[in-house]
Amino acid sequence: xxxxxxxxxxxxxxxxxxxxxxxxxxxxxxxxxxxxxxxxxxxxxxxxxxxxxxxxxxxxxxxxxxxxxxxxxxxxxxxxxxxxxxxxxxxxxxxxxxxxxxxxxxxxxxxxxxxxxxxxxxxxxxxxxxxxxxxxxxxxxxxxxxxxxxxxxxxxxxxxxxxxxxxxxxxxxxxxxxxxxxxxxxxxxxxxxxxxxxxxxxxxxxxxxxxxxxxxxxxxxxxxxxxxxxxxxxxxxxxxxxxxxxxxxxxxxxxxxxxxxxxxxxxxxxxxxxxxxxxxxxxxxxxxxxxxxxxxxxxxxxxxxxxxxxxxxxxxx
Amino acid sequence: xxxxxxxxxxxxxxxxxxxxxxxxxxxxxxxxxxxxxxxxxxxxxxxxxxxxxxxxxxxxxxxxxxxxxxxxxxxxxxxxxxxxxxxxxxxxxxxxxxxxxxxxxxxxxxxxxxxxxxxxxxxxxxxxxxxxxxxxxxxxxxxxxxxxxxxxxxxxxxxxxxxxxxxxxxxxxxxxxxxxxxxxxxxxxxxxxxxxxxxxxxxxxxxxxxxxxxxxxxxxxxxxxxxxxxxxxxxxxxxxxxxxxxxxxxxxxxxxxxxxxxxxxxxxxxxxxxxxxxxxxxxxxxxxxxxxxxxxxxxxxxxxxxxxxxxxxxxxxxxxxxxxxxxxxxxxx
Numbered sequence: 001x002x003x004x005x006x007x008x009x010x011x012x013x014x015x016x017x018x019x020x021x022x023x024x025x026x027x028x029x030x031x032x033x034x035x036x037x038x039x040x041x042x043x044x045x046x047x048x049x050x051x052x053x054x055x056x057x058x059x060x061x062x063x064x065x066x067x068x069x070x071x072x073x074x075x076x077x078x079x080x081x082x083x084x085x086x087x088x089x090x091x092x093x094x095x096x097x098x099x100x101x102x103x104x105x106x107x108x109x110x111x112x113x114x115x116x117x118x119x120x121x122x123x124x125x126x127x128x129x130x131x132x133x134x135x136x137x138x139x140x141x142x143x144x145x146x147x148x149x150x151x152x153x154x155x156x157x158x159x160x161x162x163x164x165x166x167x168x169x170x171x172x173x174x175x176x177x178x179x180x181x182x183x184x185x186x187x188x189x190x191x192x193x194x195x196x197x198x199x200x201x202x203x204x205x206x207x208x209x210x211x212x213x214x215x216x217x218x219x220x221x222x223x224x225x226x227x228x229x230x231x232x233x234x235x236x237x238x239x240x241x242x243x244x245x246x247x248x249x250x251x252x253x254x255x256x257x258x259x260x261x262x263x264x265x266x267x268x269x270x271x272x273x274x275x276x277x278x279x280x281x282x283x284x285x286x287x288x289x290x291x292x293x294x295x296x297x298x299x300x301x302x303x304x305x306x307x308x309x310x311x312x313x314x315x316x317x
Numbered sequence: 318x319x320x321x322x323x324x325x326x327x328x329x330x331x332x333x334x335x336x337x338x339x340x341x342x343x344x345x346x347x348x349x350x351x352x353x354x355x356x357x358x359x360x361x362x363x364x365x366x367x368x369x370x371x372x373x374x375x376x377x378x379x380x381x382x383x384x385x386x387x388x389x390x391x392x393x394x395x396x397x398x399x400x401x402x403x404x405x406x407x408x409x410x411x412x413x414x415x416x417x418x419x420x421x422x423x424x425x426x427x428x429x430x431x432x433x434x435x436x437x438x439x440x441x442x443x444x445x446x447x448x449x450x451x452x453x454x455x456x457x458x459x460x461x462x463x464x465x466x467x468x469x470x471x472x473x474x475x476x477x478x479x480x481x482x483x484x485x486x487x488x489x490x491x492x493x494x495x496x497x498x499x500x501x502x503x504x505x506x507x508x509x510x511x512x513x514x515x516x517x518x519x520x521x522x523x524x525x526x527x528x529x530x531x532x533x534x535x536x537x538x539x540x541x542x543x544x545x546x547x548x549x550x551x552x553x554x555x556x557x558x559x560x561x562x563x564x565x566x567x568x569x570x571x572x573x574x575x576x577x578x579x580x581x582x583x584x585x586x587x588x589x590x591x592x593x594x595x596x597x598x599x600x601x602x603x604x605x606x607x608x609x610x611x612x613x614x615x616x617x618x619x620x621x622x623x624x625x626x627x628x629x630x631x632x633x634x635x636x637x638x639x640x641x642x643x644x645x646x647x648x649x650x
Contacts, residue, residue, distance in 0.1 A: 037568050042469025164622055188617050191624075196563050197570070201366060205614035208359040209351060222471075229563055233487055234358070251473070316470030 027062045027285050030082035031278060032075060033094040033118070035068040039222065040247060043271035043317025044094070051275035055282050062282055072096040076104040083111045090114035090284065092277050098123045114284055118277045130284070131294040132277040134269045136167050137174035138299035142267050143217055143244050144178030146301060150242065153183025155214040158206045160192040160199055160223050171219055171246075187213065192223045199226025207234045215242050221249035221266065228262055237262055247271075248302065248310055249317055256307040268300040268310065271317055335639025336585050336601035343605060343631070347612045354615055361494055363604070363611055365486075368496035369394075369555045371603035373574060374581040375507040375596060376551030379544040380448075381582050382511070382594030384524040387437060387545060388452040390552050391574030392459035397429045397556045398566035399463040402472045405482075414477035422482075422560075426553040433459070434549020438542030456575065464568040474564035486561040496558040500600075503554060508596040510547075520544060524591025581606055584635045605635055 031052070036042035045068065052064040065086050069075035075096050082088045091108050095101040095117065102122045109115050109127055117128040147157060159175070162168040172189065179186060187210050192198040199218060206213065207230060216231075218224035224245030231237040245252055246267040255263055276297065284291045302310050347354035373390050380387045405422040412418045433455070440451040466472060474482070488495055511517035519540045522530040531537050560566070583589055584605055585598025609631050613624050 036469030037464055039467075039470040039567060042467075045469060161621070189621070190614055191621050195569050196565060196567075200563060201362075201610070202614055204362045204366075205359070205611055208353050208356055208362065209615050225565070226563060316468045 025061060027059075027090070027282075028086055028088045029062065029064050029090045029092065029278070029281055030079075030086060030088040030113075031064055031066045031092045031274070032078050032082065033068055033274065034075065034096050035070045039249070039317045040271050043315050044274050046315045046317070047272040047275045047312075048278065051278045055278060059282065059286060062285070064278065069096070072100040075101060079104045079108050083108055083113070088113050090116065090281050092116045092118060092274070092281050094118040094274060095120050095122065102127070114281065116277050116281045118274055129292045130277070130280055132273055132280060133294075133296055134273055135296050135299045136170040136269070139219075139246050139267050139269055140171040140174035140176075141178045142299045142301050143219070143246065144175045146244060146265055146267075147179065147184065147215060147217065148182050151182075151184050151214055154185070155183075156185045156187050156210065156212055157215045157217060158187050158203075158210065158213055159189035159217045160202055160219060160227060161189055162191065162194040162220055162223075164191055168219075175217065175219075192218070192220075192226070194220045194222055196222050196226040199223035200230050201226075203227040203230035204233070207231070207236060213241070216244070218243055218245045221245040221247045221252045224252065224263060231262070246299075247317075250312055250315055253302060253307050253311045254313075256302060256304055257311065259304060264303065266302040266307075268298070268302055270297065270310070271315075272312075273297055333586070333595075333598075333639075336598050336605065336635060339584075339631075339635040339638055340601050340605050340608065343608045343612065347608065347615060350612065350618070351615045354612070359611070361489075361497075363607055364497045364500075365494045366611075367603045367607040368500040369559055370574060370577045370581055370606060371500050371600055372503045372551050372555040372558075373548075374578040374585075374599045374603050375503050376548035377578045377582045378507065378585075378587055378594045378596055378599045379511065379520055379547050381579070381587055381589060382524050382591055383520040383541050383544045384527060384591030385441060385448040385541060385544060386452065386579070387548050388449065388575045389433070389437060389455040389459055390548065390578055391571035391576075392456045392463070393430070393433050393549070393552045393571075394556050394559065394574060395463045395566060395568070395570035395572075396459040396466075397426050397433075397553055398560050398570055399466045399472050400429060401426050401556065401560055402474045402564075402566055403466060405478055406475045409475055409478065414475065414481060416481060418478055419482045419485075423557050426557050427550065430549040430551075430553025430556070431546055432549070433552075434546040435542065437549070438545030441545065442538035442541050460568065463566060463570065467567055469568070471565050471567040474560065479561070479564045482561040482564075484561075486558055499554060499558055503551065504596060504600050507599075511594055511596055516540065516543070521592060521594065524588075524593070526592075577606055578603075580632055584632060586639050602635075605631070 031048055033044060034041060036045040048066055052066055055062055056064060067078045069078045091113050093105055098120055102124050105115060105122055106127055115128045116130040118132050161172055190202045192202045203226060216227050218227045224243050227243050231241060243263050244265060245263060246269055248266055248268045248270050252263060252266050256266060280291050280295060353359060377387060401422045404425045405418050408418045408421050437452055437455055440446055441448045485495055490498055519535050522535060523537055523540055527537060581602035582599050584602035585595055587594045609628050613627060619627060
């Protein structure tokens with residue numbers, strides 16, 4: 001009984017001190033994103049946690065609340081909780097899908113919070129104060145520029161695409177637009193669904209079908225892993241053959257640092273963009289400069305010279 | 318009882334030969350589109366690729382023949398692959414990067430497969446829950462387990478073990494890749510078990526009429542549970558030859574394999590509601606499914622977006638070929 005009283009006194013004291021803290025103008029920022037179910041999202045989760053630690057250590061009066069949700073409706077509820085339970089001053093959100101989350105984000109905005117949207121836009125313009133995203137067309141274009149630098153007119157390439165979506169179309173169309181007129185033949189393009197197994201099988205079939213392939217645009221690091229396995233199986237990984245992926249998977253970056261000739265470069269579409277968004281959002285409260293606006297990150301070409309700065313060995317991606 | 322006379326009349330039993338005819342037609346189409354379709358390399362790729370779904374589908378033939386269904390096989394393969402990789406990676410410290418570590422991984426795979434099958438089976442028989450619900454549940458459980466083990470990312474096999482394990486997928490014996498040999502052995506064992514043993518007859522009997530089977534002193538629960546255990550074993554064998562291919566497992570491993578396996582079984586002539594099973598047909602079914610994907614990769618005549626349409630059409634036509642009454646109707650009446 002005695003211990004119980006002690007504990008409850010302690011708890012009461014803690015509660016009082018907590019309220020004391022909260023009243024001292026804590027800046028609460030909610031960060032909402034989908035539950036990581038694939039490698040890229042897992043990387044994003046990791047980078048969000050890293051940014052939370054770093055920013056809270058830097059600014060003791062900033063409190064970041066990370067919430068992940070398994071589906072769009074769960075994310076909508078999570079946004080409501082962030083407003084009603086946590087009373088957030090700002091929201092960083094990577095929406096599951098644009099359409100179903102536009103209204104919930106609008107409601108958060110009505111509560112007076114600053115809105116930062118990451119990676120996927122909302123279906124109504126003007127809701128977000130800050131927008132941070134990767135650049136899909138640029139990813140395609142940068143890959144094509146690299147191909148043009150390595151290949152000459154008359155060389156043959158094959159293209160493995162992702163899941164049929166807007167993102168995939170943007171990347172592919174920009175790639176094809178840049179390749180056009182260079183004399184490089186795109187023999188065929190097939191969907192490999194951003195998946196290693198599909199990458200392996202589609203590449204096997206390309207290899208049986210086309211006796212002369214000089215390079216492969218795999219668009220994505222997971223697909224590229226399957227492509228490399230198929231090339232090695234068929235013994236066609238020599239003669240200057242190379243594969244260009246995309247995203248910035250740590251194993252791929254490590255390979256580039258070690259001078260892998262088969263996958264010599266990578267094009268960045270970083271999961272760490274969530275950290276950028278969190279930084280900018282905190283800056284909105286801390287910086288003396290204006291921060292509202294649209295931040296489109298570059299699709300940097302990663303080669304041996306700059307790979308080290310994109311290598312995060314502890315991240316799951 | 319009309320079937321034997323039917324055979325004599327037409328000279329060709331479409332019910333049995335249907336899947337084989339469909340496969341031959343597909344191969345012909347593939348060859349006409351691109352002669353490289355019949356190149357040795359492509360045929361080997363095709364057979365090796367079919368091995369995963371084929372081996373799993375042999376197990377599914379037993380489950381479905383006995384009137385059950387297993388939706389968890391794809392997720393089960395993913396979680397077994399994941400745990401195998403974790404176990405092998407951590408065994409490197411004690412057992413080195415030799416064959417022992419690989420054998421430990423394979424043993425672990427078989428134990429997990431048998432265990433997972435047993436759980437599905439017991440929940441269905443002793444737990445008296447419909448197989449659809451049990452395996453829908455375990456499907457979700459296994460899938461999220463592998464996501465959890467991989468921390469949302471990808472589990473990768475230690476590079477040194479990969480060197481030792483790699484030949485299991487990539488090497489050949491007597492001109493055929495090892496996965497194809499595994500597929501052949503599993504298929505022969507499955508055929509013998511279903512067609513030449515009491516257990517096979519019990520499966521068919523239970524699938525036809527469970528109550529009658531029970532009154533005929535067949536240990537229904539035990540036989541049904543065993544079909545899920547066989548399914549689990551088949552999944553673990555498929556995983557053992559899958560892991561050395563890319564040496565990794567993630568939450569996207571084995572997605573929709575359950576539907577492909579069930580489709581292979583049904584295309585092969587096994588009846589979805591149970592009571593009639595055909596291992597030979599299942600193998601044709603698995604080959605047909607892989608061949609469709611392969612042919613679609615060999616042509617740019619069809620929009621990529623319509624791949625699913627082509628697959629759907631061919632599956633329906635293949636089943637219609639052997640279910641349709643054509644060639645029989647007129648003679649019967």
